[in-house]
Amino acid sequence: MEKINIICVDDEREVLESVSRDLDYFSDMFNIEECESAFECLALLEEFDAQQEYVALIISDHIMPEKSGVELLTEVAMDNRFLGTKKLLLTGLATQADTIEAINNAKLDNFLEKVWDPKQLLQMVKELLTEYIIEKGIDYEEYIEKLDAPTLYRLLK
Amino acid sequence: MLKRNLKYTLPILLPLIVLLLPADSFALDGLTLVEQRVIAIFVMATLCWVLEPIPIYATSVLIIVLELLLISDNGLWFATNSAPEQQGQLLSQTAIMATFASPIIMLFLGGFFLALAATKYRLDINLARVLLRPFGYNPKYVMLGIMLITAVFSMFMSNTATTAMMLSILTPVLALFAAEDLGKVAFALSVPVAANIGGIATPIGTPPNAVALKYLVNENSISFAEWMSIGVPFVVVMLFIAWLLLIKLFPTSTQQIDLNIEGIFLKTPKAWLVYGTFLLTILLWLMGNLHGMSSYVVAMLPVAIFSIFNIINKEDLKNIPWDVLWLVSGGIALGLALDKTGLAAHVVDAIPFNNFHPLLLIVGASMLCLLMANFMSNTATANLLLPLVATLGASMHSLLPYGGQVVLILSVTFSASLGMSLPVSTPPNALAYASGHIETKQMAKIGIIIGIIGISVAFAMLFIMNKAHFIG
Secondary structure (H helix, E strand, O other): OOOEEEEEEOOOHHHHHHHHHHOHHHOOOOEEEEEOOHHHHHHHHHHHHHOOOEEEEEEEEOOOOOOOHHHHHHHHHHOHHHOOOEEEEEEOOOOHHHHHHHHHHOOOOEEEEOOOOHHHHHHHHHHHHHHHHHHOOOOHHHHHHHOOHHHHHHHHO | OHHHHHHHHHHHHHHHHHHHOOHHHOOOOOOOHHHHHHHHHHHHHHHHHHHOOOOHHHHHHHHHHHHHHHOEOOOOHHHHOOOHHHHOOOEOHHHHHHHHHOHHHHHHHHHHHHHHHHHHOOHHHHHHHHHHHHHOOOHHHHHHHHHHHHHHHHHHOOHHHHHHHHHHHHHHHHOOOOOOOOHHHHHHHHHHHHHHHHHHHOOOOOHHHHHHHHHOOHHHOOOHHHHHHHHHHHHHHHHHHHHHHHHHHOOOOOOOOOOOOOOOOOOOHHHHHHHHHHHHHHHHHHOHHHHOOOHHHHHHHHHHHHHHOOOOOHHHHOOOOHHHHHHHHHHHHHHHHHHHOOHHHHHHHHOOHHHOOHHHHHHHHHHHHHHHHHHOOHHHHHHHHHHHHHHHHHHOHHHHHHOHHHHHHHHHHHHHHOOOOOOOOOHHHHHHHHOOOOOHHHHHHHHHHHHHHHHHHHHHHHHHHHHOOOOO
16 A cells, blocks of 8 residues: 655644544545644655655645745645645635635645634545545555545546 | 465465475376476466455566566576476467467457547447436436446446446435435446446456457357357346346335436547447447458457547557556466466366266356455456366367357356455445445345356356357
């Protein structure tokens, strides 16, 4: 079984923990990492790249000191090594300008507002993971129980 | 932990032991070195296909490479320079490598091109829309319609792709069913069941059929049309039985069901070319006697036409399931080694099969195949059993009144496709299971019943066909 990572980025410890808790459903098959800043996330990405591990999804908060979530995700979107990595922005305080920038530059896959519905987050992550696995050509059968069936059917036909 | 390691150590250790044993420790007189190596490769293949330490197509590649190294005329130095009488018959390297491009592989390639083009130009979904219309809104008949269409598609497309397509049509409808309505289960099960059964109808329907074609040669050879004239009636009967079973076992309380499939037929010149080529290829396959082209030759036509007109471009080429082609190639190579080194005949001679009743043999081999196919890949099952079964069939004269080798091969091949009682049995089952509407228990119930009825129907049908001098 391939090692597939999900990275959560937020400068607030409690938010980070609550995202992780909501994603616990995936933890037996996917590796869930927590980062408290964009720099920590970039360092982790370097490490995963060196180990040739898959980074399926980055869930990031927008407003963080030093480097914002949109800046982080834009950087990832421009990096050839992480082509296909899904990007989810989780934010409560985005201005319209931020949103436009996020969609245009960071090529966001999904946008979720704080406070989120855990069920909705779970469903979103399921769909994004399914897309990632099929697009990357990873053997989906091993992960089938954690994937989103309708998305799987759509991509397989 | 130990169990996890066994998966990796057994496929290495047991074949090594077989290789290192002295030749007289096998109960076979005059076993040559080459034959002993083929036994080792066969043991390795069996263990790798059953335990799956590596992907199943990788096992096939490994078989071919090991054959090239150990039993080919251009293999490793120590493998080729023993005394001739001890060494036995080496295979030519070209013959082993040619299994990657055997006519049967090309037949499948043609099938893949057709399927790819049909999906790309939305022929499949549009046909489904039109064909489903006459079945109305009564859940029972909608399900019958879905099963018929799934079966027809899986005759020419991969069972997995067909299942994915039909389930994606069904998903929005299944969401509307009440939580406790068993009808949901029936619908979700109807698709993989129909896809598994449908594949039996044509030589290109499912990989085990390709493996069987390899052994239906010379006086036993079967044309595309002949296969279909046995396969289609079988599929029709089985679909009907499966449908009855599903509505009996999982009755629905929903009164009406409305499948809403969007889209219109594409009308571009390329789309028309796809429709035309599809029709032409199938017609040529069915009329083999008139034009003299074998089904293998016909299969190359869509490959050429779609490539020339850029209907399948180089990006699409990457989407061809090459692993399936390799998986079948490995089986052909394994069969080749068993046959050409004389090992299969040697083994069959050593066991007094002629004392067994031929019917017992047909039933036994088919049941074994069905059992194996439930737990492992259908293709791998066919790859392992068919070379032995074919040799057995050729050597047993008592089989002749019952249709000989052909009946034995066909019933074992059909059995391979009837293994569908578990989510792991076939990819269509895994996909349907992922829908979350089915419990393993429910899948097992319908799968076991269909497996057993299927085998009986196959026997009955082959018996009748043989009596009517249709085959043999």
